[in-house]
Every structure is written in C-alpha cells, then in structure tokens.
Amino acid sequence: MAEIDTHAGERTAAELEALGGRGLFVPTDVSERAQVEHAVAATVARFGRIDVVVNNAWGGGTVKRLQDKTDDEMLHGVRLAYLAAFWMMQAAFPPLTGDMENAGATVVDAPDVVDRNMVSCRGWPDLPEWSRAFINVLERATVPA
Numbered sequence: 715m716a717e718i719d720t721h722a723g724e725r726t727a728a729e730l731e732a733l734g735g736r737g738l739f740v741p742t743d744v745s746e747r748a749q750v751e752h753a754v755a756a757t758v759a760r761f762g763r764i765d766v767v768v769n770n771a772w773g774g775g776t777v778k779r780l781q782d783k784t785d786d787e788m789l790h791g792v793r794l795a796y797l798a799a800f801w802m803m804q805a806a807f808p809p810l811t812g813d814m815e816n817a818g819a820t821v822v823d824a825p826d827v828v829d830r831n832m833v834s835c836r837g838w839p840d841l842p843e844w845s846r847a848f849i850n851v852l853e854r855a856t857v858p859a
Contacts (some may be wrong), residue, residue: 716742716753716802718771735789736761744771744798745790761807769799 716737717723723739724783730737738760740753759765771794 716740716744716750718743744802745793747797747801750798750801751805754802754809758809763813764806765813767802767810769802769808771798 715723715726717726717739718741718853720739722740723741727737727739740756742749742753744750754764757759
C-alpha cells in the first residue's frame with residue numbers, strides 16, 4: 715500500500731498479515747513522481763508482480779472561491795488528482811501487462827473497460843457500471859499465498 719499516512723499504512727499492512735495475507739506499506743507522497751515509482755518498484759521487488767492498482771488519492775486543496783486560490787493550491791490539486799494516477803499507471807503498466815496477458819486478459823485503454831480480469835474507468839469511480847464490474851472482478855479474484 716502506497717500511503718502518505720504512516721499510521722494508516724502500517725495498520726493496514728498489519729491487518730492484512732493478521733488475516734493471513736501478505737501486506738506491504740511503502741510511505742508514499744503520490745504528488746511526487748519519484749515516490750510513486752519507488753512504491754511500484756518496492757511492490758514488484760517484494761511480490762514479483764502487481765495484480766491491482768487503485769488510484770484513490772485526492773486533494774484539491776482548501777475549499778475556497780477560485781479567485782482566492784493560489785497557484786500552489788491549484789497545482790497541488792492537479793498533482794494529486796491527475797498526475798499521481800498518471801505516474802502510477804505509467805510505472806505499474808509494465809509489470810501489470812505481462813501478468814494480464816499471461817492470464818488471457820487484454821490491455822485496452824478506453825473510457826470504461828471490463829475485460830474478464832481487468833476493469834478500467836476514466837470516469838468517477840462511483841459510476842454504477844464501473845462499481846458493479848469492479849466488485850465482480852474482486853469476487854472472482856484469487857490471491858496467491
């Protein structure tokens with residue numbers, strides 16, 4: 715888990731271990747490209763592959779009127795909302811691609827894609843179709859020990 719909050723990251727990794735799984739916490743500020751790339755590399759080094767990427771970091775800065783926002787506040791939001799997911803997918807794509815193709819899946823870049831073991835969406839994650847497809851993939855998934 716790439717997470718900026720050390721307490722939350724360590725707790726989640728420990729919960730996974732307690733449930734019999736394998737957890738990895740990599741302290742990561744996803745608004746920094748080098749840290750994103752390090753998180754992917756650490757994951758591949760530990761597990762040998764990446765099965766799922768979920769980009770859910772968000773931070774649009776403080777809530778205030780547009781004319782009162784600073785450039786730094788806006789750029790922080792852009793880095794978290796757009797660049798972080800872009801950097802994560804760029805870094806994770808090579809290790810994901812081989813495993814997906816070996817599993818018989820196809821890598822497709824489109825607004826909404828459901829392809830057996832892969833769900834992709836450029837829209838908001840609360841879209842009903844995307845959510846249903848993602849849950850279906852998770853229900854079919856098996857996690858190797």
